[in-house]
Amino acid sequence: MDGEVRINPFLSGNFAPVRSEDDFDLTVEGALPAGLSGTLYRNGPNPQFDPRDGNYHWFVGDGMLHAFTVADGKVSYRNRWVRTNKWTLENAAGRALFGSWGNPMTTDPSVLGVVSDGVANTNIIQHGGHLLALEEAHAPFEMSGPDLATVGAYDLGGKVTAHPKACPLTGELVFFAYADDAMPLSNKISWGIADAEGKLRKRETFEAPYCSMIHDFIVTEHYVVIPVLPLTGSLERAMGGKPVFAWEPEKGGHLAVIPRAQGVAGLRWIDVPAAYVFHVMNAFEQGETIVADVMRYAAAPLFPNADGTKGENAAAYLTRWTIDLAAGTVAEVQLDDTAGEFPRFDERFAGAPYRHGWFVGQSLKPGDFRSNIVAHVDLVDGTRKTWTLPQGDAISEVVFTHAGPDAAEGEGWLTAVIYRGAEDVSEFVVFDARKVEQGPIASAKVPRRVPFGFHGQWVAA
Numbered sequence: 001m002d003g004e005v006r007i008n009p010f011l012s013g014n015f016a017p018v019r020s021e022d023d024f025d026l027t028v029e030g031a032l033p034a035g036l037s038g039t040l041y042r043n044g045p046n047p048q049f050d051p052r053d054g055n056y057h058w059f060v061g062d063g064m065l066h067a068f069t070v071a072d073g074k075v076s077y078r079n080r081w082v083r084t085n086k087w088t089l090e091n092a093a094g095r096a097l098f099g100s101w102g103n104p105m106t107t108d109p110s111v112l113g114v115v116s117d118g119v120a121n122t123n124i125i126q127h128g129g130h131l132l133a134l135e136e137a138h139a140p141f142e143m144s145g146p147d148l149a150t151v152g153a154y155d156l157g158g159k160v161t162a163h164p165k166a167c168p169l170t171g172e173l174v175f176f177a178y179a180d181d182a183m184p185l186s187n188k189i190s191w192g193i194a195d196a197e198g199k200l201r202k203r204e205t206f207e208a209p210y211c212s213m214i215h216d217f218i219v220t221e222h223y224v225v226i227p228v229l230p231l232t233g234s235l236e237r238a239m240g241g242k243p244v245f246a247w248e249p250e251k252g253g254h255l256a257v258i259p260r261a262q263g264v265a266g267l268r269w270i271d272v273p274a275a276y277v278f279h280v281m282n283a284f285e286q287g288e289t290i291v292a293d294v295m296r297y298a299a300a301p302l303f304p305n306a307d308g309t310k311g312e313n314a315a316a317y318l319t320r321w322t323i324d325l326a327a328g329t330v331a332e333v334q335l336d337d338t339a340g341e342f343p344r345f346d347e348r349f350a351g352a353p354y355r356h357g358w359f360v361g362q363s364l365k366p367g368d369f370r371s372n373i374v375a376h377v378d379l380v381d382g383t384r385k386t387w388t389l390p391q392g393d394a395i396s397e398v399v400f401t402h403a404g405p406d407a408a409e410g411e412g413w414l415t416a417v418i419y420r421g422a423e424d425v426s427e428f429v430v431f432d433a434r435k436v437e438q439g440p441i442a443s444a445k446v447p448r449r450v451p452f453g454f455h456g457q458w459v460a461a
Contacts, residue, residue: 018079043063043120048091063081063082065081085114122136145459156203157200162455179205186211214228226256230248230250243306254271255330282351290323291322292321294321301313318377319332340373342360343359344359358375361374398416410433413430414436418443426445
């Protein structure tokens with residue numbers, strides 16, 4: 001209707017930012033497991049000020065970290081923004097200065113030419129004693145935990161995307177990135193390795209068949225596999241008024257298979273059917289094959305077609321890719337029929353054969369990607385157990401932590417944050433990881449909302 005006020009969905013409901021940094025001691029209901037001691041860190045977009053233009057997207061908000069610390073049967077909560085240079089300049093000015101996506105047309109003239117060091121709003125990991133906040137196109141930010149003070153940019157030779165993976169055999173951190181020396185929307189990709197202490201040991205760059213939006217990748221004992229899938233970026237397309245990123249399935253899918261020891265010198269390409277993958281659960285080797293379990297979309301969700309027409313609101317399903325290195329082929333088998341995202345597993349088995357996995361699922365109307373199901377899958381016997389939230393509630397990614405270094409695979413707990421829609425508050429929850437169908441065994445409510453975010457990590461005390 002004429003005169004109708006349109007509300008940006010990423011600035012309303014539980015996507016809306018909170019504008020305070022708080023410390024709360026929470027009241028625990030149920031029984032916290034005696035062996036659970038540490039901190040659940042979560043990361044997500046939370047703009048410090050209202051955006052300067054109408055193009056604000058969830059992906060570009062300032063990174064805010066949330067820490068739920070469990071100790072001596074109690075739970076405390078703290079949240080802090082990551083002090084990037086963007087956040088610091090805007091905090092001093094008392095208003096937003098940068099346009100959405102760095103758009104110079106809506107950026108304040110006082111900061112034109114200032115190089116942003118990112119928003120650090122997507123993931124948080126601990127490696128080599130360093131707590132790192134990550135996003136797609138900038139260097140990590142080191143934080144101190146659990147007080148969440150910003151230490152500063154962390155040097156891994158340049159950009160690092162949001163999903164580096166720690167190798168349990170070597171202690172190395174394996175990562176990939178959009179190449180630092182590349183022009184915007186380039187087809188160049190970097191990959192690298194940091195040692196167990198977090199010092200950079202290798203970083204190489206190669207060219208892909210086209211510019212692809214790549215969020216996650218596959219790591220096994222001997223290989224790195226980077227999926228180049230046809231959610232493409234095009235500067236030429238953008239300059240013509242068409243979408244910057246768009247779904248182009250006719251370009252096909254391609255896997256860059258890189259031997260970890262040999263590097264780019266041993267790179268080979270293997271075609272995969274056109275699809276899109278935001279997240280990988282785990283992967284391992286079986287003889288001359290690599291087995292990778294991924295959350296596969298038939299088409300990239302929430303992105304348009306190359307001509308600007310609306311794309312398909314596809315859902316992701318847990319799917320097994322079997323990559324035959326000898327034949328150069330990929331076989332696909334769907335493992336579960338629950339639409340879902342944010343897969344997790346017992347990371348002591350990273351890059352190795354494993355049995356237990358978890359993800360959050362959706363049973364809501366098409367196009368509603370809020371998660372309202374917790375699912376545990378047994379990948380050996382093919383069974384699934386689930387727990388569904390009450391109507392109006394939504395749950396974050398669930399994070400697994402084992403019950404001890406000698407615990408059997410999957411023996412431990414899941415921690416997560418539930419948004420309680422009727423009360424407009426959030427709640428820290430703990431599940432028995434092997435008995436998710438029983439629902440939370442302990443919880444602790446925050447006296448306000450924790451906005452929807454992306455990824456989290458449990459760090460033991």
